[in-house]
Amino acid sequence: MIMDIRPRQVPVFLVVPPRALLLDIAGPMEVLRRANMEQAAVHFQVTYVGPSSDVLSSVGLGLTGVVPLPARLPDGALVVVSGAVDQPLGTVADARDTDAPLEAEIVDWLQRSIRSGIRIATICSGALLAARAGLLEGYECTTHHSMLSALARLAPTANVRDNRLYVEDRERLTSAGVTAGIDLMLAIVTREAGHATALAVARNLVLYLRRAGADPQLSPWLEGRNHIHPAIHRAQDAVAAEPARSWSLASLATVTSTSPRNLSRLFNEHVGMSVTDYVNRMRVAFARELVVGSRLDMDSVAERAGFSSTRQFRRAWNRIHDATPARLRASAA
Known part of the structure; x- marks a missing residue:
């Protein structure tokens, strides 16, 4: 008998918004890249998607090669919605008004694409896009501390939690600002590939103070x-x-x-x-x-x-x- 030793594929679609906060993308995705290197049982297959193929990031560095938002997501997919900034480094004008149609396209796509069996994880202000799509109604959730009130307005039936690094509620995973996205992704790696893999990733990235979602203290696993x-x-x-x-x-x-x-x-x-x-x-x-x-x-x-x-x-x-x-x-x- 020939045994199938191919890794289990976890399709990950990272949504790149206008004015993307670069650390919201690089931090969590580096966790997944390293997780793929640390073990062979699970493979995180990452695709960068968005309404524009070229994006100016928060630090003024251009991002290219972003593919269009897919017509349909595969079963078991993880959609990661990264955050954005008001004004990228080096720009002289606020681009929010001109980028509004692109954000509306993301919201419309989320409304059409997220179904049962598809997990959505938001990083920082990405939670606001998910809320605009109606995906957080009735769920516990969080975001960056400066945007908690905005999230509560956009998702009036949601239980918006403060002082939380990340919140998991069924198929909705939301994280606070910036580096908390790394903590959330380590939690996802733990669930998909085990504690040993997550620990190896954290150690390689010199993340000795990995934290748990419900409490800001040191995770016992680290x-x-x-x-x-x-x-x-x-x-x-x-x-x-x-x-x-x-x-x-x-x-x-x-x-x-x-x-x-x-x-x-x-x-x-x-x-x-x-x-x-x-x-x-x-x-x-x-x-x-x-x-x-x-x-x-x-x-x-x-x-x-x-x-x-x-x-x-x-x-x-x-x-x-x-x-x-x-x-x-x-x-x-």
Whole structure:
């Protein structure tokens, strides 16, 4: 039997608006480019689309080769709508009025093209285009802090959230300004290609402070990774890829090609905690996802996260979280 080892394709269509904010495009798409290099199971196939083939970006650099907005999107597509600025660097006049027909074309295309099974992710002011298309009505969403009131006006039935890096509500994903688009794309990579890939991408891009959408604090998956020691990163990658595995100091020492004693010393020096504490924190992070994202009972959560008992799981959980797993699940419902 011949096995099909071709990667699963994720079609991504990035909408390039007039006066495109360059970091809204380059940041998230660099995450996807690197994700394609880090693994072979999933391939993000990116196409840049828009109403104009040539766009002047926010920093005055011209973007070319943008293809027309497609007549129909394939099933399972991800549409990314990037943001725009009032005035690109080096221009002397506000181009918003002359660009209005192009923005209207994007809005009309979004209205016609986004259907069930198509995810839309907005970066910064891209949320305003999605709102004008009526795609955020009844959804939780966010945008750059300076545009929250405008978003609320454009989507009166939406639940516009402030102080959020990004918000995921079913097939609508919205992010705050500029670099938050990178955080959102790392979350998408995590979902499509796994934590290990997202961690490798973040580390390669020197994004040690990757954050979670609902809270501005450090993501537990990148806690203790603001160092550049390759052996420790190898150990952390191994734990992140299989947090439920029975990791011992000796088994991780084998992964890192160092002695258990040296690995223990390096962890305390560079990570600021012991190997056991680090493994337990990763298991708690994995368990938190199971608590929020499933209806598994706590015995099953503990087992899947690699804890020997529910009691051990609760002890590890209580060292990190104030709320019990049950309360967290109830608040996230």
